Amino acid sequence: MAFSERVSRLKSSLIREILAAAQRPEVMSFAGGLPAEAMLPKVEWAQMPAAMGQYGMSEGEPALREALAAEARALGVDCEASQVLIVSGSQQTLDLAAKLYIDKGTEILLEAPTYLAALQIFQLFGADCLTVPLQADGPGLGALRERLQQHKPAFAYLIPTFQNPSGVRYSEARRDAVAAMLDEFDVTLIEDEPYRELNFDGGKAQPIVSRLKKASWIYTGTVSKTLLPGLRVGYLIASPDLFPHLLRLKQSADLHTNRIGQWQALQWVGTEKFKGHLVELRDFYRVRRDAMQVALEQHFGDLADWHVPQGGLFFWLTLKQPLDTRTLLKPALEQNIAFMPGEPFFAEPDANPGYLRLNFSHIAPERLSGGLERLAAVVRQAQAAKVA
Amino acid sequence: MAFSERVSRLKSSLIREILAAAQRPEVMSFAGGLPAEAMLPKVEWAQMPAAMGQYGMSEGEPALREALAAEARALGVDCEASQVLIVSGSQQTLDLAAKLYIDKGTEILLEAPTYLAALQIFQLFGADCLTVPLQADGPGLGALRERLQQHKPAFAYLIPTFQNPSGVRYSEARRDAVAAMLDEFDVTLIEDEPYRELNFDGGKAQPIVSRLKKASWIYTGTVSKTLLPGLRVGYLIASPDLFPHLLRLKQSADLHTNRIGQWQALQWVGTEKFKGHLVELRDFYRVRRDAMQVALEQHFGDLADWHVPQGGLFFWLTLKQPLDTRTLLKPALEQNIAFMPGEPFFAEPDANPGYLRLNFSHIAPERLSGGLERLAAVVRQAQAAKVA
Numbered sequence: 001m002a003f004s005e006r007v008s009r010l011k012s013s014l015i016r017e018i019l020a021a022a023q024r025p026e027v028m029s030f031a032g033g034l035p036a037e038a039m040l041p042k043v044e045w046a047q048m049p050a051a052m053g054q055y056g057m058s059e060g061e062p063a064l065r066e067a068l069a070a071e072a073r074a075l076g077v078d079c080e081a082s083q084v085l086i087v088s089g090s091q092q093t094l095d096l097a098a099k100l101y102i103d104k105g106t107e108i109l110l111e112a113p114t115y116l117a118a119l120q121i122f123q124l125f126g127a128d129c130l131t132v133p134l135q136a137d138g139p140g141l142g143a144l145r146e147r148l149q150q151h152k153p154a155f156a157y158l159i160p161t162f163q164n165p166s167g168v169r170y171s172e173a174r175r176d177a178v179a180a181m182l183d184e185f186d187v188t189l190i191e192d193e194p195y196r197e198l199n200f201d202g203g204k205a206q207p208i209v210s211r212l213k214k215a216s217w218i219y220t221g222t223v224s225k226t227l228l229p230g231l232r233v234g235y236l237i238a239s240p241d242l243f244p245h246l247l248r249l250k251q252s253a254d255l256h257t258n259r260i261g262q263w264q265a266l267q268w269v270g271t272e273k274f275k276g277h278l279v280e281l282r283d284f285y286r287v288r289r290d291a292m293q294v295a296l297e298q299h300f301g302d303l304a305d306w307h308v309p310q311g312g313l314f315f316w317l318t319l320k321q322p323l324d325t326r327t328l329l330k331p332a333l334e335q336n337i338a339f340m341p342g343e344p345f346f347a348e349p350d351a352n353p354g355y356l357r358l359n360f361s362h363i364a365p366e367r368l369s370g371g372l373e374r375l376a377a378v379v380r381q382a383q384a385a386k387v388a
Numbered sequence: 389m390a391f392s393e394r395v396s397r398l399k400s401s402l403i404r405e406i407l408a409a410a411q412r413p414e415v416m417s418f419a420g421g422l423p424a425e426a427m428l429p430k431v432e433w434a435q436m437p438a439a440m441g442q443y444g445m446s447e448g449e450p451a452l453r454e455a456l457a458a459e460a461r462a463l464g465v466d467c468e469a470s471q472v473l474i475v476s477g478s479q480q481t482l483d484l485a486a487k488l489y490i491d492k493g494t495e496i497l498l499e500a501p502t503y504l505a506a507l508q509i510f511q512l513f514g515a516d517c518l519t520v521p522l523q524a525d526g527p528g529l530g531a532l533r534e535r536l537q538q539h540k541p542a543f544a545y546l547i548p549t550f551q552n553p554s555g556v557r558y559s560e561a562r563r564d565a566v567a568a569m570l571d572e573f574d575v576t577l578i579e580d581e582p583y584r585e586l587n588f589d590g591g592k593a594q595p596i597v598s599r600l601k602k603a604s605w606i607y608t609g610t611v612s613k614t615l616l617p618g619l620r621v622g623y624l625i626a627s628p629d630l631f632p633h634l635l636r637l638k639q640s641a642d643l644h645t646n647r648i649g650q651w652q653a654l655q656w657v658g659t660e661k662f663k664g665h666l667v668e669l670r671d672f673y674r675v676r677r678d679a680m681q682v683a684l685e686q687h688f689g690d691l692a693d694w695h696v697p698q699g700g701l702f703f704w705l706t707l708k709q710p711l712d713t714r715t716l717l718k719p720a721l722e723q724n725i726a727f728m729p730g731e732p733f734f735a736e737p738d739a740n741p742g743y744l745r746l747n748f749s750h751i752a753p754e755r756l757s758g759g760l761e762r763l764a765a766v767v768r769q770a771q772a773a774k775v776a
Contacts, residue, residue, distance in 0.1 A: 002542055003633070004491045004513075010636050032443070040441045045433030053428045053616035055420070057408075088476050088620070088642040095641050099512075103392045121640045124487075125392075154390055228441035230647035232476075245391070248398050252509045253483050254476040258646045259618035 005104070009124050021333055028371040029338040030358040033164065033225075033313050039284050040228055041277050043264055052259040058251040060086025060235070061262045067269045068221075068235050076210035077219060083237050085246055086257045090194060090234035093220040094118050094157075096249045097190055098125040100242070101154040109147060109156040111139055113316075113345035113355070115164045115192065118157055129347035134166050136307060138174030141181070148185040155188040161205045162195035162312030165345050165357040169205055169310055179211035188216040188242075195312040197226050197278050200286040203310065209237075216242055223265050225313070226278060231261030285313070291365035292358070298369065299376040304356070315358045316342075321383050322354025328378055335374045393492070397512050409721055416759040417726040418746040421552065421613075421701050427672050428616055429665050431652055440647040446639040448474025448623070449650045455657045456609075456623050464598035465607060471625050473634055474645045478582055478622035481608040482506050482545075484637045485578055486513040488630070489542040497535060497544040499527060501704075501733035501743070503552045503580065506545055517735035522554050524695060526562030529569070536573040543576040543606075549593045550583035550700030553733045553745040557593055557698055567599035576604040576630075583700040585614050585666050588674040591698065597625075604630055611653050613701070614666060619649030673701070679753035680746070686757065687764040692744070703746045704730075709771050710742025716766055723762045 021027065059065065065084040072079050087093050094117070102108065104126030110119065112131035122129065130147050132139040138160065147153070158178070160170040170178070182189050191209050199205075209217040222234035238246055250256070268274040292315060293308050300306075304317040319325070325341035332339060342355025363371065409415065447453065453472040460467050475481050482505070490496065492514030498507070500519035510517065518535050520527040526548065535541070546566070548558040558566070570577050579597050587593075597605040610622035626634055638644070656662040680703060681696050688694075692705040707713070713729035714737075720727060730743025751759065 002489075002540070004487065004489050004494065004542075006491070007488060007633060010633060010640075034443055037439075037442065040438060042438065043441070045436070048433070050428060050430065051425075053431070053618045054425065055422055055612075055617045088646070091640075092642045099392065100395060101390075101392050103394070106392065117640065117643075124640060152390070154392075224443075229443045230441040232642060232644070232646035245395060245398060252398075252479075252505065252512060253641070254480045254620060255505075256620070258476070258620035258649050260648050260652070261646050264648075 006124055006126060009126065011120065021338060024336075027333070027336045027338050028363060028367060030360075030363065030371070030375070031338040031340045032362065033359055034362045035225060035229065036284065036288075036361050039281055043228065043267070045264070048260070048263050052263045056256045056259045056262075058247055058256045060084065060257055061259065061266060064262050064266045064269065067266060069237070071270055072219065072237055076206045077237065078210065079237050083240060083243055085236050085238065085243065085250055086262055087220075087234045087236055087250065088254060088257050089224060089229075089232045090192065090220045090222040090236070091117060092250075092253065093190075093192070093218065093234060093236045094121050095253065096236070096246050097155070097157075097218060098122055098127075099249050100245055101188075102127045107151050107153045109151075109153040109187070110347060111158060111163065112347065113165055113342065113352070114157065114347075115159060116344050118192070119345070119347060122157070131347050134163065134168050136168065138168065138170035139178065141174070141177050144178065144181055148181060148187060153187055155190050156182060157190045157192065158208065159192045160208055161193055162198060162309060164195065164312065165314055165340070165342070165355075166316045167307060167309030167312050167314055169203070170208070172204060172206070175206065175208050176211060179208050183212055183214040186215055188218070190218045190220070193219065193221045194225050196221065198282065198285060198313065199311040200282055200289055201310045218242060218246070223268070226281065227265060227268055227274075231258075231264055233257060233261040233265045285361055288360050288363075288365055291368055292360035295368040295372045299372040303376060303379055313359055313361045315360060317356040317358065319354040319356070319379065323382055323386055324353045325356050328382055331378045331381070332375055335378060337371055337375045337378070339375060394512055394514060397514065399508065409726060412724075415721070415724045415726050416751060416755060418748075418751065418759070418763070419726040419728045420750065421747055422750045423613060423617065424672065424676075424749050427669055431616065431655070433652070436648070436651050440651045444644045444647045444650075446635055446644045448472065448645055449647065449654060452650050452654045452657065455654060457625070459658055460607065460625055464594045465625065466598065467625050471628060471631055473624050473626065473631065473638055474650055475608075475622045475624055475638065476642060476645050477612060477617075477620045478580065478608045478610040478624070479505060480638075480641065481578075481580070481606065481622060481624045482509050483641065484624070484634050485543065485545075485606060486510055486515075487637050488633055489576075490515045495539050495541045497539075497541040497575070498735060499546060499551065500735065501553055501730065501740070502545065502735075503547060504732050506580070507733070507735060510545070519735050522551065522556050524556065526556065526558035527566065529562070529565050532566065532569055536569060536575060541575055543578050544570060545578045545580065546596065547580045548596055549581055550586060550697060552583065552700065553702055553728070553730070553743075554704045555695060555697030555700050555702055557591070558596070560592060560594070563594065563596050564599055567596050571600055571602040574603055576606070578606045578608070581607065581609050582613050584609065586670065586673060586701065587699040588670055588677055589698045606630060606634070611656070614662075614669065615653060615656055619646075619652055621645060621649040621653045673749055676748050676751075676753055679756055680748035683756040683760045687760040691764060691767055701747055701749045703748060705744040705746065707742040707744070707767065711770055711774055712741045713744050716770055719766045719769070720763055723766060725759055725763045725766070727763060
């Protein structure tokens, strides 16, 4: 069996296996990033034109590209519809970017921690991952400058708004500084923003790509966290020098994104109805975030430290006594609790023990306390065993 | 700008540019492989469960996997639902296969001619393409044996049923012989069957994968030619040794295929309603195929040779006086006619001048004659200019 060299780096996906285990109905899952079922909006299909059944353009539906460009301009991103490419969920942006940039040994720059599935696809293509530790308001600037002085990464992949997994939102000052540094060293920015609209406490977060003066960029988003993930509709907006390459890569990957989902997304993006839905969504998730905070203080106050996330879908816990949280997975599942160990979110998992990512969007608040109590007991037992 | 090495092989897609030009309403297009608008079935969405809006499994919807496995078993393919992966159109199968097998310099085996977009993605990943010329009833067996004796290709990619572009359907004897030879040399088969159901004149064509005794295999199909291409729903069925790798590659590419389209496909696959639709579709396209044959005899009888295709969507013309048919594209478009030059369907385009691929599904029969007359005039003019 002669597979490609990259297949030797094709790891079994922890996400997939946990989600599989977490699908047993008796399991309470803090693992995934699933929207709450109750907040999936009711959508109508009756008005969809029959033409949406025919082949479409690789770029995506023109009206949807216009609507997304208008949204991005409202955020301060200087762009035209011609720079918008509709993708099969924003995960596909990462696949296209990997194809565009990464050969075996290509250096790229990532946050530590960073999005697990991004790490997987970049490493699959053979990337060497440089990392910059995240602080409470963004990446450490000293470390960032040092990496850029000593290396020439093909791109920097950043999730500046309610980062997955850490929940960090870069401050305005940090955004300016990061943009200036990427311009100075002429490093392409890939800015991933699935969680931008899940903002519970207000505050500004203008995209970093809008602050660039020189560097190339790809900005990517999705309707998966705000509308319906099952549509598999995301988008990227790219600087004009990158767009033609990304378009050809999109075409060779799957010809074009499904038009049914694109049509549905167009019924929402930029509308008053969607704005109303987003207000409801924020209110709903804010209640769950607050309930999670109360339950965490009760059960994890002595076990871990964390910041209250101001948006997104996750709490990121730092255990006071670090241990390999992957070892907690089996005993937790035996208690019918699923969670996401922190190690796989790092390019060097073994060097970063002691973090847990806990989703708060999917579990009803009244069930939280019981679940976290059981998870805390699993942590305590593992720590006691380690000491003994 | 430091792109990956593979981007240097990222060609501008002729398909995309022609389809863009062919979208002008005044252009009569023989270029694409679009289903006739009139034959896109009316579909209902009212009964779709709200749960289809949530994230789904990377494997695809369980019921659809079951239905597709049952269809494949009815064709003689020994498989279970656990071997079925739902993909974002069968183009994605080619992307996943390229990732699974191809490093720079990996040898693969293709028909000559072969599907343009397959050639593009395999070459993007750096494949060295070995080719076997197609004859009227399949690949030349002497040439196939010679390639397999002298090389060890990672896989053979074949389109045995109403091949794109040639329209060739392998005979039963040729299918047996190819299967035996792939077994003998233990070469993986990727069998691509988008056109299987578009069978106008009856006759058997049991999949080659069902005849393998030893070699690994991927069988791929789609609902794009029989239901609605805009759904972007295809599938692959793989031998159990390959499935786990393909599943992980699918997950890293786009998490999962859109569930909306999967649900719609499930309303049709294997049903009496679908069988009835396929009968109508065959009747409709048979009339168009026959009309095309009449019009071709009238206008191209002295210019080209061809076989009447027994299925699929294309006539494949061999000019009696070969010339580079890419040079015909501009004068044809000036006459508001689009067609597909033959050269890009070959791994060595410049060594294979003188073929044209003409689609017959998309143009109303009463318009054919005028269009082919103008195209024939373009060919005559180019040949006269060449002689002069």
